[in-house]
Amino acid sequence: MHTVFVTGAAGFIGSNLIDRLLVDGISVVGWDNFCTGQERFLESAQKNPHFKLVRGDNLDLPALTAAMKGCDFVFHFAANADVRFGTEHPKKDLEQNTIATFNVLEAMRANGIKRIGFSSTGSCYGEAAVIPTPEAAPFPIQTSLYGASKIAGEGLISAYGEGFGFEGYIFRFVSILGERYTHGHVFDFYKQLVEHPGHLKVLGNGTQRKSYLYVQDCVDAILHVTRLGTAAAAKHRTQIYNLGTAEYVQVNDSIRFICGALRLQPEIRYTGGDRGWIGDNPFIFLDTKKIQDTGWKPKLSIEQGIVKTLRWLEANRWVYETRH
Amino acid sequence: MHTVFVTGAAGFIGSNLIDRLLVDGISVVGWDNFCTGQERFLESAQKNPHFKLVRGDNLDLPALTAAMKGCDFVFHFAANADVRFGTEHPKKDLEQNTIATFNVLEAMRANGIKRIGFSSTGSCYGEAAVIPTPEAAPFPIQTSLYGASKIAGEGLISAYGEGFGFEGYIFRFVSILGERYTHGHVFDFYKQLVEHPGHLKVLGNGTQRKSYLYVQDCVDAILHVTRLGTAAAAKHRTQIYNLGTAEYVQVNDSIRFICGALRLQPEIRYTGGDRGWIGDNPFIFLDTKKIQDTGWKPKLSIEQGIVKTLRWLEANRWVYETRH
Numbered sequence: 059m060h061t062v063f064v065t066g067a068a069g070f071i072g073s074n075l076i077d078r079l080l081v082d083g084i085s086v087v088g089w090d091n092f093c094t095g096q097e098r099f100l101e102s103a104q105k106n107p108h109f110k111l112v113r114g115d116n117l118d119l120p121a122l123t124a125a126m127k128g129c130d131f132v133f134h135f136a137a138n139a140d141v142r143f144g145t146e147h148p149k150k151d152l153e154q155n156t157i158a159t160f161n162v163l164e165a166m167r168a169n170g171i172k173r174i175g176f177s178s179t180g181s182c183y184g185e186a187a188v189i190p191t192p193e194a195a196p197f198p199i200q201t202s203l204y205g206a207s208k209i210a211g212e213g214l215i216s217a218y219g220e221g222f223g224f225e226g227y228i229f230r231f232v233s234i235l236g237e238r239y240t241h242g243h244v245f246d247f248y249k250q251l252v253e254h255p256g257h258l259k260v261l262g263n264g265t266q267r268k269s270y271l272y273v274q275d276c277v278d279a280i281l282h283v284t285r286l287g288t289a290a291a292a293k294h295r296t297q298i299y300n301l302g303t304a305e306y307v308q309v310n311d312s313i314r315f316i317c318g319a320l321r322l323q324p325e326i327r328y329t330g331g332d333r334g335w336i337g338d339n340p341f342i343f344l345d346t347k348k349i350q351d352t353g354w355k356p357k358l359s360i361e362q363g364i365v366k367t368l369r370w371l372e373a374n375r376w377v378y379e380t381r382h
Numbered sequence: 383m384h385t386v387f388v389t390g391a392a393g394f395i396g397s398n399l400i401d402r403l404l405v406d407g408i409s410v411v412g413w414d415n416f417c418t419g420q421e422r423f424l425e426s427a428q429k430n431p432h433f434k435l436v437r438g439d440n441l442d443l444p445a446l447t448a449a450m451k452g453c454d455f456v457f458h459f460a461a462n463a464d465v466r467f468g469t470e471h472p473k474k475d476l477e478q479n480t481i482a483t484f485n486v487l488e489a490m491r492a493n494g495i496k497r498i499g500f501s502s503t504g505s506c507y508g509e510a511a512v513i514p515t516p517e518a519a520p521f522p523i524q525t526s527l528y529g530a531s532k533i534a535g536e537g538l539i540s541a542y543g544e545g546f547g548f549e550g551y552i553f554r555f556v557s558i559l560g561e562r563y564t565h566g567h568v569f570d571f572y573k574q575l576v577e578h579p580g581h582l583k584v585l586g587n588g589t590q591r592k593s594y595l596y597v598q599d600c601v602d603a604i605l606h607v608t609r610l611g612t613a614a615a616a617k618h619r620t621q622i623y624n625l626g627t628a629e630y631v632q633v634n635d636s637i638r639f640i641c642g643a644l645r646l647q648p649e650i651r652y653t654g655g656d657r658g659w660i661g662d663n664p665f666i667f668l669d670t671k672k673i674q675d676t677g678w679k680p681k682l683s684i685e686q687g688i689v690k691t692l693r694w695l696e697a698n699r700w701v702y703e704t705r706h
Contacts, residue, residue: 145545152484156534160476184540187518194511196518199618201544206537210480213530216508220525221469294523 059284061085063129063171065116065162066136068095070238071177073103074273075133075280080106082281089125090136091115096380099238116158123165131284133175134162137208140241141181142335144203155207156214163218175227175284178212180269180300180344181205182230190345193230193298201339212298219295226295227284229276232302232344235363236273237370240377243268243309244367247316249378251324258317258324261334264310267341269302272363275356276301282354300344303356315364383608385409387453387495389440389486390460392419394562395501397427398597399457399604404430406605413449414460415439420704423562440482447489455608457499458486461532464565465505466659468527479531480538487542499551499608502536504593504624504668505529506554514669517554517622525663536622543619550619551608553600556626556668559687560597561694564701567592567633568691571640573702575648582641582648585658588634591665593626596687599680600625606678624668627680639688 062079066072067088072095076086085108088100092113103109112125116136126132138154159176166174182205183191184198200206215226233242250258279301307315317323333340358366371377386403390396391412396419400410409432412424416437427433436449440460450456462478483500490498506529507515508522524530539550557566574582603625631639641647657664682690695701 144541148484148488148542148545152481152538156480157476160472164472183521194520197507197521199620199622200537200540201618203538203541203545206534206541209537210530210534213524213533214476214527216524217468217527217530218472221472221527294525296523298523 059084059131061087061129063087063089063126063132065089065132065134066095067111068092068097068099069135070240071234071273071276072133072135073099073238074236075135075277076100076103076109078277078281080109084108086110087112087125087129089114089122096238096240096377098376116161117153119161119164122161123168126165126169126171129169129171131173131175132162132166132171134159135177137177138204141202141204142338148203151203151207155204156210159211159214163214163224166224167218167222172223173225174215175280176211176215176229178208178228178230179205180230180232180302180342181339182209182212185339189341190343191300192345193300193348216294216296224295226297227280228296228298229280230298230300230344231276232269232271232342234273234276235270235367237366239273239367239370243312244316244364245371247313248368248371251316251320251322255322256324257327258313259327259329260309260313261329262309262331262338263328264308264313264326265340266309266333266338267306267343268309269306269343270360270363271302271356272358272366275358279349279354283349283352286352299349300346301349302344302346303360304346304350305360306343307360312364315361316368319365319368383408383455385411385453387411387413387450387456389413389456389458390419391435392416392421392423393459394564395558395597395600396457396459397423397562398560399459399601400424400427400433402601402605404433408432410434411436411449411453413438413446420562420564420701422700440485441477443485443488446485447492450489450493450495453493453495455497455499456486456490456495458483459501461501462528465526465528466662472527475527475531479528480534483535483538487538487548490548491542491546496547497549498539499604500535500539500553502532502552502554503529504554504556504626504666505663506533506536509663513665514667515624516669517624517672540618540620548619550621551604552620552622553604554622554624554668555600556593556595556666558597558600559594559691561690563597563691563694567636568640568688569695571637572692572695575640575644575646579646580648581651582637583651583653584633584637585653586633586655586662587652588632588637588650590633590657590662591630591667592633593630593667594684594687595626595680596682596690599682603673603678607673607676610676623673624670625673626668626670627684628670628674629684630667631684636688639685640692643689643692
């Protein structure tokens with residue numbers, strides 16, 4: 059890994075990964091269309107001579123191919139990461155996730171680059187039949203357009219592994235929290251509590267159980283695994299890892315952590331039902347034994363991650379003023 | 383099911399399904415771009431006043447939407463069904479399978495049609511960890527661009543089930559044989575034996591184990607299951623069924639059936655290796671208990687299906703003169 063290409067460079071996870079790669083002395087070409095990415099997330103990277111930013115869209119294959127020239131590893135993190143509003147614009151997941159991933163792979167092929175890391179999602183397990191859910195869980199039924207588009211991307215990467223000798227690292231994330239987090243329940247709850255500290259509207263009944271992982275732990279895991287490489291004897295060139303902590307919390311636990319950290323006691327108003335929205339999965343908890351067996355483990359608990367996120371949001375209220 | 387829309391109408395399975403629907407008194411709108419479809423496969427249907435043929439491509443969403451008007455069920459069978467040469471043109475599977483399926487779903491949504499039958503594939507299990515492979519097999523790693531594109535289509539259909547209340551019937555086929563079969567090993571072997579009866583070139587070492595299903599049994603199964611409908615209490619609106627026989631054969635068995643039926647004793651020349659091509663799966667055998675439990679079972683054995691196919695090819699040598 060000498061010169062790394064990162065799609066979604068100005069996004070939450072992409073920008074945190076880039077900062078880490080630069081610290082490690084690796085050259086980085088960042089690629090972003092700034093549709094949801096934030097210039098300010100790259101302020102530190104931009105000061106580093108080993109970082110180059112290229113503005114462009116994954117649907118523009120010629121530009122993508124040109125930008126990737128000279129790189130030897132691609133982290134493909136650009137995505138429409140909105141699981142909740144998929145049904146409002148089904149084409150977005152198809153274009154920005156499925157077709158975008160195809161273009162990234164084709165650009166790699168044109169450049170002779172064969173190693174890729176990919177941000178997939180625990181949502182691809184649908185409503186998992188086995189919890190905690192291992193990587194080899196029963197063949198799932200997709201319940202969201204987001205999950206379906208990520209599974210399409212995973213399939214492409216593994217087929218390129220088999221057909222073109224690509225080496226793929228697929229990470230199925232739980233929800234990620236931490237510095238530069240710009241959407242999700244902590245984001246929404248903090249916004250509400252700034253606007254009206256006396257009450258909090260909660261989608262569903264608060265008993266939905268979810269897993270979260272702190273972004274620096276996430277970046278640690280990704281770099282740890284990709285540096286291990288793939289054994290020559292491996293059956294597949296594609297390695298798939300769940301990423302999460304060995305715990306989960308209820309939405310109500312999270313509310314308690316948030317209100318405790320903010321020293322607030324709002325009235326909680328539940329919208330009712332056992333899920334927040336159509337396609338919301340009331341219980342996400344991934345089995346992370348496979349990645350833990352490689353020697354990685356998270357440093358922060360979910361509660362610590364939530365509090366870190368809150369502190370960052372408090373210090374960066376500007377993110378609420380931007381498109382996200 | 384009153385007026386049914388069939389994509390891939392002039393294809394192998396589509397045209398056989400249409401003939402059966404028309405016999406059952408159902409009106410059919412057939413849709414095909416005639417890229418691989420054959421006009422002659424619709425000769426019988428064209429004589430029926432309840433059949434209407436519309437020429438068009440699944441990538442043309444406005445035309446597709448217009449053609450679908452007034453239908454109440456869609457069988458989406460159009461596909462690039464070429465599993466072997468996927469790496470020669472990766473974009474074909476993306477466009478003709480993944481994007482095409484998205485367009486079919488969007489055309490349905492625009493027309494208020496919510497019931498869809500879809501031809502998927504046993505290839506989506508990759509190299510299955512469990513054989514015979516059940517529908518809930520361990521989450522597979524894709525080994526072909528074809529399998530990856532079908533899994534993308536399945537994911538879209540089930541996400542539309544969850545998000546838009548669609549009722550989906552997904553059929554994971556083994557290889558289908560019978561009247562109007564125009565590609566696969568029987569097609570290739572018969573062609574060789576017509577050209578040079580004294581020898582037969584076989585990809586791999588002949589021990590690859592595969593499953594086949596006779597096309598009329600396939601059509602029976604599809605209509606049987608879609609007519610059962612989905613129980614209101616079902617967890618998912620999407621039903622997935624493996625389709626195949628309860629047996630498999632080696633390529634060498636198939637050669638024996640073919641040579642026996644043709645009364646030939648060619649010298650067999652193996653290219654070697656345990657698989658026919660990159661991404662070829664040396665053992666495909668699906669667990670078909672789920673569909674058999676609904677009351678369907680195949681009428682023909684694999685051997686009978688192979689012989690039927692051969693007889694049809696003998697009587698329809700014109701298929702070797704056309705593009706396929």
